[in-house]
Amino acid sequence: MKQKVTLKQIAKELDVSISTVSKALKDSVEISLDTRQKVKAFAKLYNYKPNNIALSLKNRKTKTIGVIIPEIVHHFFTTVIGGVEKVANEKGYNVIICSSNNSFDKEVINMEMLASGSADGFILSVAKETQLKKDYHHIEETMSQGMPVVLFDRIIDEVVCDKVIIDDAKGAQTATNHLLTVGCKKIAILTTVDYISVGKLRTNGYLRALRAYDIPEREEYILKIEDIDNCETEISEFLKDKDIDAVFAVNELFAVAAIKVLNQQGKKVPDDIAVIGFTDGILSKHFIPSLTTISQHGEDMGIRAAKLLIDKLEGDDEVTEEYRTVIIDTSLVQRQSTKKTKE
Amino acid sequence: MKQKVTLKQIAKELDVSISTVSKALKDSVEISLDTRQKVKAFAKLYNYKPNNIALSLKNRKTKTIGVIIPEIVHHFFTTVIGGVEKVANEKGYNVIICSSNNSFDKEVINMEMLASGSADGFILSVAKETQLKKDYHHIEETMSQGMPVVLFDRIIDEVVCDKVIIDDAKGAQTATNHLLTVGCKKIAILTTVDYISVGKLRTNGYLRALRAYDIPEREEYILKIEDIDNCETEISEFLKDKDIDAVFAVNELFAVAAIKVLNQQGKKVPDDIAVIGFTDGILSKHFIPSLTTISQHGEDMGIRAAKLLIDKLEGDDEVTEEYRTVIIDTSLVQRQSTKKTKE
DNA sequence: TTTCCACACGCAAACGTTTTCGTAAGGTTC
DNA sequence: GAACCTTACGAAAACGTTTGCGTGTGGAAA
Secondary structure: OOOOOOHHHHHHHHOOOHHHHHHHHOOOOOOOHHHHHHHHHHHHHOOOOOOHHHHHHHHOOOOEEEEEEOOOOOHHHHHHHHHHHHHHHHOOOEEEEEEOOOOHHHHHHHHHHHHHHHOOEEEEOOOHHHHHHOOOHHHHHHHHOOOOEEEEOOOOOOOOOEEEEEOHHHHHHHHHHHHHHOOOOOEEEEEEOOOOHHHHHHHHHHHHHHHHOOOOOOHHHEEEEOOHHHHHHHHHHHHOOOOOOEEEEOOHHHHHHHHHHHHHOOOOOOOOOEEEOOOOOHHHHHOOOOOEEEEOOHHHHHHHHHHHHHHHHHOOHHHOOOOOEEEEOOEEEOOHHHOOOOO | OOOOOOHHHHHHHHOOOHHHHHHHHOOOOOOOHHHHHHHHHHHHHOOOOOOHHHHHHHHOOOOEEEEEEOOOOOHHHHHHHHHHHHHHHHOOOEEEEEEOOOOHHHHHHHHHHHHHHHOOEEEEOOOHHHHHHOOOHHHHHHHHOOOOEEEEOOOOOOOOOEEEEEOHHHHHHHHHHHHHHOOOOOEEEEEEOOOOHHHHHHHHHHHHHHHHOOOOOOHHHEEEEOOHHHHHHHHHHHHOOOOOOEEEEOOHHHHHHHHHHHHHOOOOOOOOOEEEOOOOOHHHHHOOOOOEEEEOOHHHHHHHHHHHHHHHHHOOHHHOOOOOEEEEOOEEEOOHHHOOOOO
């Protein structure tokens, strides 16, 4: 038994036709009870499992959803995948995951690969390069071939499809507000370069919060970081001798780097300076001090995205022409890095 | 064009046969130059892509490798996946990832699902439950159906197949040795319950190192933790007033928890007590103090595992009856948590 | 004895490819 | 003009399923 057993083999062995075997396995009344039992016994014995590939070909659907993310080694994205898997498995779908590694080309290749038969639909967060390049032909193309696409987190406004996002600006505003309410007035922000959509949105939220409190926006309080791998030196430079009482970092890593730098510069968090992050990952939870942050609820995003996709996949064909954008609520997770010290 | 275009459609449109179209697209000399160009132009226009499912069915292989891991939201496993993806993509393979969530049942279901046509072979790290249950029928079964399996990290000795592991005992010995060489003598270990293979092996390595230094093993220096989520209270209890000068934790989280607990108990790391971890993840790198640890080189493991699998997949059939076990070297990553304080 | 009807099963098409082989049309050779 | 060879293409099988429909067999009804 070095090969998978097929209907044909069973049929031959039992000296009946393939259709008889197929029907017998499905308990069709067309087949006599006797034959049914014989076939089933034989099938169990040889551990018969219908070939998914053949079924996919016949049914013209794969029961598989493709997920393409910019990075696989990334806590937030893996939580999203967790959510997707959860509902996918519930509904009998398989999940196939590819990472674009933030490369446009790899995103296109992966998408075309999956689109040519491997997946029925997509859940996608676009690569940095794609956002920079503004080339979305691969997405449009897959959609025009009848495969639904759900964009999440790093979405594209120009593409019309289902989307799952958080309100980045609002989240950032909440974060900034929190700093303001614990008494901070001079708040710096560590953000990304503008073409990263979420970075820009978070910066906007920060500015909005300041405005609401009538605090003038100050250019020298804003640092846009390009190279995340060497952010520490950049941050050190930026923070040196700066007269601030709080830092809002648009992601975990910036927050942690900031705290390290501040420590080196002899300042204590949260006593001298409060720090708030974005994204509730491993670091936020376990760092000392633990980080106050904005949770994006990645798993929920995955769940919603998967639901949207499956709805479209199983929807009554042309009825599902409307596209929905789901906004997941963020929430403030209060921890030590912004502890109110004086009450 | 709400549907994927097929050879048949092109053939009909151009009033030639399906075979002609197929051959023309492959530049067969059988077809006149004129027809070839016409067909190709048409195919490009309609964005024709051969249907993978049909190809898989015909070729009896999917060019897909299935990866099943216990947890998807886990830094080490994602680095392994990264490695797998790297070589898979190079060799024209697709990667499909499922998580078992440490559940035996889900592992079986995922495996059977992928085995029935979706993948040509497997890269697998078994679930905790599977290790506990010692039921490996699903793995044996897949192998007996001609699909190669490569086990990694959490392997199973009883199953005969290719394996990629680190020498956990040796790594633990290295870790313990490091503590000894920086002058520690009373070394506690935070490990897992015994049925987790890697935990047990690491404990063995720890004991081996002690023996080599003629240090008696002391029962009260060993803590076996069952519930990782509430490890902190357990560790706190264990460490209270204990006369030790070092802690070896078999994973990142235990190490971090230990440091927190120690801080609460008024002890400084590394000044009063040294702490060493295992696995070089995000926390180890960014925690304060940064953690000295043993790197498992997850990406390398993934690369080796994928290579082993693809070799078997593309090997000259029956020649590849031998099974190999690749041992990836661990390495000591020296950081602050074990800094030598007196020289 | 003839007619009819369940019953139990097989045939064949379809999904989209690739590939082997067969063959018509036209040209070349003697 | 017959025999033969290219050239250019088509038919069909195969991969493993599912399923609508056709059909042979036997027994019951008339």
